[in-house]
Amino acid sequence: MSGDWSADTWAVIAGRPAHQTGAPVSPPIELTSTYLSSGPLGATDIGVYGRSNNATWRALEDAIGVLEHGTALCFASGMAAGAALFDLIEPGGRLVMADSAYNTMLALARQLAAAGRISLSTVDIADTDAVLAALPGADWLILESPTNPLLQVADLVTLAEGAAASGVRIGVDNTFATPLLQNPLDLGASVVLHSATKYLSGHSDVVAGALVTRDEELLNRLQSYRTMQGSILGPMEAWLVLRGLRTLSVRLERQQATAGVLAERLNAHPAIDRVRYPGLVDDPGHDLARRQMRGFGAMLALEPVGGIDAAERLVHGVQLWVPATSLGGVESLLERRRRIASEPETVPDSLVRLSVGLEDVEDLWADLDQALAQV
Structure with missing residues (x-):
């Protein structure tokens, strides 16, 4: 397919089956927990067990990945995706986060800090100088832009440059902007988070989340976390998000x-x-x-x-x-x-x-x- 098509077009066509006579126009819902397999398992095996893979997930992940210019993984909820993102922080690592972030993400970060899993520093994300001053010695900066609910805008380019200089990775919640208005990976982020419950699905009838990255090492860790923790998205939910995405x-x-x-x-x-x-x-x-x-x-x-x-x-x-x-x-x-x-x-x-x-x-x-x- 042409790489020159707009994001509006990709939202409609990404994740669809190949154009073949008799093929469905829309991807079907793959309702199974178990897949037929024979011979030794390899890294390229697609279907073995329903906790590790599903064709309806892959269609949704293809679509979100195209829109965010990376590789996507879907999760059971936005917070399941957020928990997976926090898990990328090594034990004892330091996280910098907005002091007005989405309340449940901030509550989970504080819970992890109270348990001694990470150390946490909070900043006014709209104060670029204050954020940059907090980065030395940190491992991750996780933020939203615009923020929920104060609608603050973070200077993603400047923060990405400062983070790179300090060896800090950035995770950006892009739920408010959607991939149609902003692509944080293009601006220097390492991981993008979506509560797909919101604009991507768009009809208040499904709970889902997604993470997107271009970093293969991070992708492998996130995929392992999802499989081990079981924070998987049901195929029906994946199909509902994908259907909603068509009209984003x-x-x-x-x-x-x-x-x-x-x-x-x-x-x-x-x-x-x-x-x-x-x-x-x-x-x-x-x-x-x-x-x-x-x-x-x-x-x-x-x-x-x-x-x-x-x-x-x-x-x-x-x-x-x-x-x-x-x-x-x-x-x-x-x-x-x-x-x-x-x-x-x-x-x-x-x-x-x-x-x-x-x-x-x-x-x-x-x-x-x-x-x-x-x-």
């Missing part, structure tokens, strides 16, 4: 356009104290995101005037928006993040995260506007 381009285009309109209107609303969205020209991450990304994404966050009470009234005052955790689906979701006990204290109490879906932009705005009127 059109979904994200619509969601991003709507998010931009809503961010501008919210930014001008008297009931809103602050809007966080890299697409706003006054956002601290705007210039960097414009250079580093191919779009600003469909996630935003706001802080209403009036603090926690106002945030709660907003969340419970909407009718079309859905008060719920998660993101990246076709429906628009919002939630006050600090209602979650493990959310980092760096996240403001009143911050409301919004995941923009595919509903009509005017309907979404009217719903927010009437809820804000109650605030």
